[in-house]
Amino acid sequence: NSPxxxxxxxxxxxxxxxxxxxxxxxxVWPEQRPAATGAALLFLIYPGFLGQPNAAxxxxxxxxxxxxxxxxxLSGIALGxxxxxxxxxxxxxxxxxxxxxxxxYEYMIGLEVMRMxxxxxxxxxxxPLGARLRIRRLLLDASPYLLAIAAFLVWRLGxxxxxxxxxxxxxxxQSLLESTRAVLVHVGLQSVMDILExxx
Numbered sequence: 312n313s314p315x316x317x318x319x320x321x322x323x324x325x326x327x328x329x330x331x332x333x334x335x336x337x338x339v340w341p342e343q344r345p346a347a348t349g350a351a352l353l354f355l356i357y358p359g360f361l362g363q364p365n366a367a368x369x370x371x372x373x374x375x376x377x378x379x380x381x382x383x384x385l386s387g388i389a390l391g392x393x394x395x396x397x398x399x400x401x402x403x404x405x406x407x408x409x410x411x412x413x414x415x416y417e418y419m420i421g422l423e424v425m426r427m428x429x430x431x432x433x434x435x436x437x438x439p440l441g442a443r444l445r446i447r448r449l450l451l452d453a454s455p456y457l458l459a460i461a462a463f464l465v466w467r468l469g470x471x472x473x474x475x476x477x478x479x480x481x482x483x484x485q486s487l488l489e490s491t492r493a494v495l496v497h498v499g500l501q502s503v504m505d506i507l508e509x510x511x
Contacts, residue, residue, distance in 0.1 A: 317370065324373040329355040331380035338387040339432040371415060379412035379422045387429045390452060391437070406459045417467055423460060427453060 333351035340346060382405045389401035413420040430452045434440070440448060468480060487494050 321370050321373055324370060324377045325355060328373070328377040328380050331377065331384045334384040335380065335387060335429060338384070338436075339429060341436060375412050375415040375419050376422075378408045378415070379419055382406070382408035382412060383422070383426045383429050386426055386456065387433045390430070390433050402455055406455060409456060410459055410463065413463060417463075420460065420463070423456065426456060430456075 329351040332354045333347050336347035336350045337344065385401050385405035385408065389398045389405060392398040392401060409423070409426070412422065427449070431445070431449050434448055434452070435445070473480075
């Protein structure tokens with residue numbers, strides 16, 4: 312009954328997400344401020360999905376996405392902190408925002424691949440390392456986030472029971488095993504349509 316506050320809430324979430332995108336690009340590509348500004352503006356104005364104008368029902372997706380992006384940004388900032396306390400606080404905040412992200416929408420866990428990219432690239436801005444040391448550094452930096460992901464997956468796959476068929480992992484697996492070809496064709500066609508709808 313009150314669309315304006317919902318739209319303002321969606322606008323605030325989208326703006327915070329754009330600031331996080333700006334921060335992430337600045338961390339991994341510090342010499343390219345115009346590229347960071349362009350990426351943030353594109354994120355801000357591009358709808359991303361067709362239901363976004365319906366803020367009353369779509370702000371939960373925006374909240375999840377904004378939390379995920381802010382989490383990645385904070386994890387990148389944490390790498391540059393000399394003081395252990397500041398690094399721990401930023402890492403804890405990043406973990407909590409990351410959990411909020413995929414506790415709201417478990418499929419958003421795919422964004423964690425982007426976090427690995429941030430954790431891989433940001434240390435190279437300060438201290439170029441060889442491949443072996445770089446991998447070791449990535450595993451060390453990523454370990455708190457990997458533990459959070461593991462805890463989430465144990466809960467989601469082992470303890471959580473879904474009433475909805477689309478989010479019941481065992482039901483989805485059973486349908487995939489029973490009609491593999493039909494499911495793969497459907498997913499393939501849907502992926503092509505999603506790309507066309509999103510791009511066009």
